[in-house]
Amino acid sequence: MSSVFKALSDPTRRKILALLRDRDMTAGEIAEQFDISKPAISKHLDILKEAELVSAEKKGLYRIYSINLTVLQETLSGFMNLFEKENEE
Amino acid sequence: MSSVFKALSDPTRRKILALLRDRDMTAGEIAEQFDISKPAISKHLDILKEAELVSAEKKGLYRIYSINLTVLQETLSGFMNLFEKENEE
DNA sequence: TAACTATTTAACCGTTTAGTTAAATATAAT
DNA sequence: ATTATATTTAACTAAACGGTTAAATAGTTA
Numbered sequence: 001m002s003s004v005f006k007a008l009s010d011p012t013r014r015k016i017l018a019l020l021r022d023r024d025m026t027a028g029e030i031a032e033q034f035d036i037s038k039p040a041i042s043k044h045l046d047i048l049k050e051a052e053l054v055s056a057e058k059k060g061l062y063r064i065y066s067i068n069l070t071v072l073q074e075t076l077s078g079f080m081n082l083f084e085k086e087n088e089e
Numbered sequence: 090m091s092s093v094f095k096a097l098s099d100p101t102r103r104k105i106l107a108l109l110r111d112r113d114m115t116a117g118e119i120a121e122q123f124d125i126s127k128p129a130i131s132k133h134l135d136i137l138k139e140a141e142l143v144s145a146e147k148k149g150l151y152r153i154y155s156i157n158l159t160v161l162q163e164t165l166s167g168f169m170n171l172f173e174k175e176n177e178e
Numbered sequence: 179t180a181a182c183t184a185t186t187t188a189a190c191c192g193t194t195t196a197g198t199t200a201a202a203t204a205t206a207a208t
Numbered sequence: 209a210t211t212a213t214a215t216t217t218a219a220c221t222a223a224a225c226g227g228t229t230a231a232a233t234a235g236t237t238a
Contacts, residue, residue, distance in 0.1 A: 002100055009098035010196080011091050014168075021172055027215060040197055042216055061205050061214050069172055079103075080165050083110055083158055099226080116185060129227055131186055150184050150235050180238085187232065194225070202217070208210080 004075045007051035012036070013044050020054060020067035027063050093164045096140035101125070102133050109143060109156035116152050 007013055016030055031041040045065060048054040052071045056063045096102055105119055120130040134154060137143040141160045145152045 002098075005094070005098045005103070009091075009094045012196085014094070018171060028213095031215095036196085037198065038215070039199085039217080043196075046216090058204095063215065067172075072172055073169065076165055076169050080162065082107060083156075083161055101226090117183095120185095125226085126228065127185070128187080128229085132226075135186090147234095152185065181236100182238095183234100183236075185233080185235105188230085189228100190230105191228080192226095195223085196221100197223100198219100198221080200218085200220105203215080205213085205215105207212075 001075055001079070003051040004053065004071065007047050007053055010044070010047075012041075013048055016041075016044060016048065017053060017067055017072070020065060021069075024064050024066040027065065030065065090164055090168070092140040093142065093160065096136050096142055099133070099136075101130075102137055105130075105133060105137065106142060106156055106161070109154060110158075113153050113155040116154065119154065 008017075012034060015033070019025060019030060019033060027042060027045060028038070030045070031038045034041060045054065045056070049056060052068055054065050054067055056065050058064075097106075101123060104122070108114060108119060108122060116131060116134060117127070119134070120127045123130060134143065134145070138145060141157055143154050143156055145154050147153075
């Protein structure tokens with residue numbers, strides 16, 4: 001859970017997730033959307049992968065990244081539930 | 090929004106929020122729950138305040154902290170909504 | 179006024195973070 | 209085999225982070 005929040009704490013990584021919400025993308029396609037170097041993006045992807053927010057599939061020369069919506073939603077809604085039940089013992 | 094995710098990325102701060110979910114607490118009461126120094130807690134509270142996740146009221150010698158549930162819930166559910174509507178244009 | 183208490187601010191320190199460029203790896207194409 | 213391409217890994221750097229102790233601030237009490 002800490003790794004997920006850590007992953008979400010960076011705006012570049014949140015934008016990567018938003019991109020992947022629409023479609024799977026290669027590392028290069030993702031990098032094109034930013035003004036930072038490809039190695040920097042690669043590291044961001046690694047952090048997202050570590051948090052299991054994305055997964056990668058190797059396809060020839062490319063790596064295709066896709067979002068793992070389940071982990072994202074379950075972590076956030078799990079956390080939010082802590083703050084929604086008003087009268088709990 | 091970035092400040093909220095940054096604030097949530099630290100486990101001590103998430104635990105502070107969980108404590109404040111149950112009741113308002115003074116800075117000292119909060120600090121008692123942790124093994125770190127009071128100045129460290131004070132800084133964490135500052136970050137939470139900066140993100141508007143908590144607010145503080147001065148009462149005599151004490152400062153009473155309370156959670157701002159609205160900001161927490163609206164930020165997280167706002168972000169989650171980005172990932173829930175499947176077919177959006 | 180002086181002493182005590184709760185909390186924050188200041189100054190510092192080691193670690194982590196987010197970026198860089200250069201080199202390595204792995205696959206594809208000629 | 210050589211060259212080109214996509215991506216990652218390595219080595220480095222500056223800034224941010226999370227902690228510490230000591231000092232400052234502000235309110236209370238004797």
